[in-house]
Amino acid sequence: MSKDEYERVDVTVKRNTKDLFAFTKLVPERKKRIQNASAEPIRKDPMNKLAHQLHPIRQYLVIDKIIDNTKTTKTFKLIPDPDSETKQLAYFRPGQYLSLKVKIDDELITRPYSISSSPREALEGYYEITIKKEEDDGFLTPYIWKNWKIGTKIETSGPEGFFYYEPLRDSEKIVGLAGGSGITPFRSLAKSIANEDIEANLTILYGCSDEDDIVFHDELKTIEMENPEKVKLILILSCEEVSLEGCETGFITSEIIKKYTDPENSSFFICGPQIMYEFVEKELEALNLKPKQIRREAFGEIKNISEFPGFPKEVIDKAFTLKVHIGSVEKDVPAKATESVLIALERAELAPPSKCRSGECGFCRSHLLKGDIFVNPISDWRRDADKKFNYFHPCASYPLSDLEIVVPRD
Amino acid sequence: MSQILKNQEIQDTYDVIIIGAGNGGLIAGATLAKEGLKTIIIERHNLPGGFATSFVRGRFEFEASLHELADYGPPENKGGIRRLFEDKLDLEAEFARVPEAYRLVLTHPDKELDVSMPFGVEKYLDKMEDLVPGSRESVEKFFNVAKEIRSAFRYIASTHGNPDQGTLMKEYTNFLKTAAYSAEEVEIALGIPEKARKILNAYWAYLGLPTERINFTIFASMILVYIEKGAYIPKNRSHGYTTALDKKIKEMGGKILYNTTVNKILVEDGQVIGVETLNGDKIMSKHIISNASPTLAYNKLIYPQSEVPDIAYKEVNARIHGMSAFCVFLGLDASVEELGLDEYSYFIMEDMDTSAVYDSWLELQVPKGQATVVINNAVPDCSPPGTSLMYITTLFDPKAWENVKPEEYFKIKSKIANGLIKQFEEATGAPISDHIEEIEIASPETYARYTGTYNGIIYGYEPESWDSLVPRLMSMNDDIHIKGLRFAGGFGARCHGYSSSMSDGHTVALLTLQDIKKGGDSHE
């Protein structure tokens, strides 16, 4: 250890002897203060309590009501399960989602669903989530349609995600670009604007493939009528025959966007199925917006990963083995190249915690010890050092070889 | 718990268990793993680092807490942390030097001041003399006393808190004579002119208590270490070096369990025997280092609770819990050049009345001061071309937030953040509010959420003189209330801060090693 070189000066704060004496009193003073203190345990911890209210790790809910919105869409009203520790629902910001944890056979899976009700309604005791049954959705929705009844218990996360209006960042002119079930966060936002919890204007451009598929049409129209200055709904229908009045036809093009909004001074929020993003993003390019004007909701797991640029075509039909370390368990697990590592883990009943399933939240962050993975740049939210040290997000990573991984337990 | 999770439970025995992978826990773990001990770190979050981490929003990776790492130093004059990282651990982590010490802006119309101060004691003294003619002698004295204090700390630490009184009297008189006083008392005694004191005291917010209350020795040694050795930041934010530590610890045979919360520290007849976790693990050891604070451990973790002696509660209740923080993280869509931001570190305050600023942290309002850093001015490529990365930090007493309801929470955060952004714009003229592409706002609730720290506190126990470094070091053995349980980190003997928490982790690991050698109960 280097020895310091310094000039010895002479300091007196009060008086020489008094200063020295003060030093000798420090330790006894500390002892005395400790001896004289209360021996009561501390029971209050208000900030951890607030954290728990705002961000509960789990919420135990029960289905209170099921509403059929359209042929393919249902809204589930969820209230706290009276038999559980969940007494109050966590408050949230419109646009946030709940990650639902569902057990199918023995397999535990998670799925994110935007909350379609308003934050104020959470204070009143309920959340609503709205689920559309997609044709190619082979797994969860058919199960939900068949099994979810009034009284079914549902386990969810706290409210999650960053797809919300932030007054310090966004313009108060909000444009919602919604496709299909992507209308759900905008219903929550429209309600909050209507009840003045949020001060902003919202124009929703809502693309649907069929008149029968429009979710919340009447309700949103009513909000629009009651708040003509603040909320506006424009439908863009891509079907051949349109009977509703005042709709646009086709898709959400830059022309339509320009017709109904003030692009230069607006913030755009996009939520919809994967293909809609691809289309809308191209249209937005023509408007020369700044990156800060466009916010995208994560759309969940990528279904057609092999079609993305950079995905090595030669592995498409391949299956690999994942050597998984989780807690005290070590196990070999089969995995397909075109399915995320998370899915393989869930199938093997070795799932890590997960929420967004889009690479964004980092909850499933795991350690890659051996092998190669593919990560799509659009869902690569890893920290720089994680890339360097081989940490990865299984929900957004696809095996390109046999892997050895260390996975956190849920 | 489901059958699946039950099957994953861990039952094992270790030489040492470390609770928490914050700065203190990671360094303790690295030190013990290097010594070949069977070591496990158990961390509730799925990341290493505690506060020392990062997060991604859009195109930006934000630093979660660090403004400036002290005691790293340049290669030719290594500080303790650089020696630890490079020489002892051979860590794969890169650090960048912060160019200038700080710019201090006082905004009160009658007390305006706007100065930029350099690193390097000589340069600092020159600049001070320019700004406050006639100040040189007294400020130089300040640095000389600070050097003596630093030597005294090293000496006391080397004696494990049992210094020889004669040696202290002979070699470290000035240390003895200032150890019981506040920064303000000693600075006035040294005859430092008022304006020079204002400039010198700019770093006060890093310790978070007013200059009338902060112990002089700890304050002076902090200023010395920054001015003399400069300040550094990791190139990939704090996550860069904490992940490098994670790798190193594992390479040396240590184990780290993430996403695993210790909910019980098991104690039998006054001796720790192991821990239980929320995942159902039961891990045994006679030696535990808790990176979670004594406040948390005694009040929430010790099991059974009857094993907590009264003196432990008394100790926690006697000490003054420090501040929590409020942070506005900004990803801007303009470069530092476009914004006219030249400095890395900005201290902005209404005036240098540190008590008034401290008092403003006791209420739910826009505080009267902030410490802000612009990362691009130390690491130019920390964000994409044409953008910049900065964050505004201020402190809060968690009590100010006690009655905030969840439904008010987001609006209150926005309002305070807005006030701080305006404060920054008024002081610097940089139009940042027009360029916010990403924003995240952390409050005392956020710190509680991510690390579980008691009441959101980020700044350990307040180092007033009676509970500053020296009495803490000299009471090290008295502060052990349960055999086998030691504490490391920001609530430890060296007070809070990155380098202090890490040095503390190192020291506590070595003490634990001694305990093990004495007790002869190593696992091997």
Ligand SMILES: Cc1cc2nc3c(=O)[nH]c(=O)nc-3n(C[C@H](O)[C@H](O)[C@H](O)COP(=O)(O)OP(=O)(O)OC[C@H]3O[C@@H](n4cnc5c(N)ncnc54)[C@H](O)[C@@H]3O)c2cc1C
């Ligand atoms: C906004 C901000 C700015 C700061 N700026 C600076 C600066 O510029 N310079 C500086 O030197 N310092 C700064 N600090 C202070 C510094 O961050 C802290 O003093 C230091 O990081 C504390 O380290 P620690 O070892 O006490 O660990 P902590 O970071 O407190 O970590 C403790 C760890 O223990 C884990 N844990 C707790 N309980 C349990 C349990 N029951 N089971 C398992 N795990 C558990 C937590 O999850 C956490 O990871 C700043 C802090 C903040 C918040």
